[in-house]
Amino acid sequence: MRLTGTSGELHQVFAAELLDRIAWFVRLRWAAGAALLAFAAAAPRVGMPLEWGRVWLVAVVVLAYNAILHALLATWRRSDQADYRWLARCTLIQILIDLAALVLLVHLTGGAASPFLPFFTFHMVIGTIMLSARTMSAVAGAVWLACAALFLGGAGPLGHLPIPLEMRAAVLGALACALGFTVYLTDTVASRLKERGVRLFRLAEELRAKTAELEKLLAEMHAIEARKSHFMLLSAHQLRSPLATVKTSLDVLLQGYVDPASPRAAGLILGASERVEGLLRIVGDLLELAKLREAAQRAPWTSGVNLAQLAVDVADALTPVAEARQITLESSYDADVVLARGVPPDLEYAIENLVHNALKYSRPGGAVHVQVRRSGEFGVLEVRDQGIGIPPEFLADLFVEFARAPNARRHTAEGTGLGLAIVKEVAEAHGGRVEAESRLDEGSTFRLLLPLHGGRTQDPRVTKSERRVTAFSE
Amino acid sequence: MAKKSVLLVDDDAVFVDAVSAVLETRYEVRTAANGREALAAIAAAPPDIVVLDVMMDHLSEGFDVARALRSSEASRAIPIVMLTGVDEVFNIRMEIGESWFPYDRYLQKPVAPETLLATLGELLG
Structure with a gap:
């Protein structure tokens, strides 16, 4: 799903999320590199073809560029200029490099018979979640073409097992289906989640705006209430003063301080x-x-x-x-x-x-x-x-x-x-x-x-x- | 012996007249309708005691007068009775930050004539 017509803030939220995913991707790659090294060391000893030991080369390449990415990631986080499009491009480049490494790995470990073939689907899932189905379909096509060239092109000397052409074609067909379905299924699930995320974000945004509005109203009301109670206190004076005057005047008259017949008494009344x-x-x-x-x-x-x-x-x-x-x-x-x-x-x-x-x-x-x-x-x-x-x-x-x-x-x-x-x-x-x-x-x-x-x-x-x-x- | 003098300060003319009638039985009574008049009257001839309303033109005008009296050497010793429609708690609230209450007695309106006379009698000895 592309983020067309979304607000800048939404873009920022997605950029932040993408950055998190890149970080996760980098962590995962450390593990993958280590596993590859282990594989390179163990493969020849457990009866796999001797040539598979050359996998260490791929492992070193993967670990090396992961170290570079790791360093870059720290700078991106600090720089705070996490533009979504730019980050998406970085992600795509990473995936392309990973896939190239994987193609090389497959090539080094038997081509159509390589145990690493299923790992392509893994990248398709990650790519579709992080980028878009359209981009990943193109990437899948490119990967498939590269594999086809390797499998059918008779690049035999690099440890490919002697597999009949029909079998290789069948593997390629299965690979095409696997890649295609992975992208399609992942997209179906991921885009729904993304849509929900966008809706949730919009709701949250609305809620924030409403809350701010309510808080403002509440503050206004508090201010009005405070003024009201102030004036209510004043009103005590407004009501009490004339009452006090009436009471005092009557007391003065009743207790004989003023002659009832005098003009002063009349004035008080x-x-x-x-x-x-x-x-x-x-x-x-x-x-x-x-x-x-x-x-x-x-x-x-x-x-x-x-x-x-x-x-x-x-x-x-x-x-x-x-x-x-x-x-x-x-x-x-x-x-x-x-x-x-x-x-x-x-x-x-x-x-x-x-x-x-x-x-x-x-x-x-x-x-x-x-x-x-x-x-x-x-x-x-x-x-x-x-x-x-x-x-x-x-x-x-x-x-x-x-x-x-x-x-x-x-x-x-x-x-x-x-x-x-x-x-x-x-x-x-x-x-x-x-x-x-x-x-x-x-x-x-x-x-x-x-x-x-x-x-x-x-x-x-x-x-x-x-x-x-x-x-x-x- | 000459009668002692009272300055009665209140913006309600009817109230002033009624209270004057009571005070005149024992004292020489002068009146003022606001703080300004009160200060002028005191400057002209200091009374023996001042009876002050709090809210006149301004909310705490009576307090302003009381403070002015207590701040001046010439009038510091004059006893002050606050006689006002608002209760003391309200006044204290209005005077937040002011720990100095420059009066001797606080009477709330309406006050019985004999109470007023007794209070003044006590303060004037």
Whole structure:
């Protein structure tokens, strides 16, 4: 089997394997050389033809070039430039030299009657495993031709036994069959194994890629979890502080530290009431977030949701807030930005959150621009302000629960730290995402990108990993 | 004898007002809404004791103030009471690598008025 269309890495794996096999081949050859020497020494003494003693010549040749190969192998291993094609060529040359030695051996030990004839099949097996059936068929042909020339050419003087021509022809025929079948059978088994090896390698490669991907995801999740628990701790403060204020105010009033009829008492009661309101907002947002995460929207999915209309409604509703804060609320809408599917109350909640944030973090005299436009397959709602901006180091945590930038905290006590987490959840439930850009002290831009045709078709938790929230700073 | 003075530092105006009402029964109370104001007030006139919230604009702003006080010769001796919504363990976690906790008492909000008065009374002698 040839390694066509395989990856470079696969080639490398096969090259490494081939190198191992060459090493094994070299070890085997030491044994063969030693055995030949022993044979050369013993043959004449046990009644075999005296001429067979000349086999030592072949043994010395074999051992000599094996020593060279042994040295070369060490260099190849070190050089690490194990190119498959090149190694295959080296293997072929080795096999050719071996076979030439074997032909010489057969020639020296009786030709058609040589006891070494079966060793040809041995080389065919090794060659077919290491190289290819095609190459080895050609090699087998060459070997057979060499044998035929030797057996039939009447090169008698070199110890060939006097065998009749028909017998020699029969041996040649059997040799042809043996060589051919050996290559064929070995190839059948070896190519199946090789195919399996390639498949296994590919699987392993895939597995490696998947594992790496999973590890990356896991690391991401760990990081998110760590940030979440950090903000959960912050939330303890967010919840406990107003509660503590309420409790202390009530204690102070109940224990008579303040005259109940005094304006100060009224102030404490009002303050406590405000804190309770804030707590209710936090609890409300927490419930909202939990509901979204449980995929239990407040309203069912609706088809044909007009994003521009939702934005107009939100902008109208928030105009009094903008006026009260002396902020200009501008808007521009593409008329035909319609989502195939959506949950209008959730989208409205998200849009309101973004516009309200923009108003909240703007300075009096500033402007907030709301734009709805079509961008390819997405409906885009953009809210741009000229407000206090977001510190760059905080952008990554912007959409994490209870995260509030210090400058936001300073700017206004109002805010649960949950709004943007909800916006993100709504965007993802609609198969979209939310982006933020900001320059500190110059303003922020939030962009809600919702696919026009890609409303949710499956459980959001399944596809969550495919969606990314991108937060980047300019 | 003149009343001893307390500087109460917290970013929650309602809380400050409520606690002030308690402290005013025995002390002269001044207030600050963040670390910067607190340090300025102390520099202007050192109080006899400081009551500090931890999380204000920054997560450990109260600790920053406490450390600044303990680092300066003029304010080193002023007792510090941390009065805050987060528990001590959380604060220690945030201050990992910091073995120095520059306060005398740690009280968690909400604190009963009499406990607060007792703590201050103990520290001021």
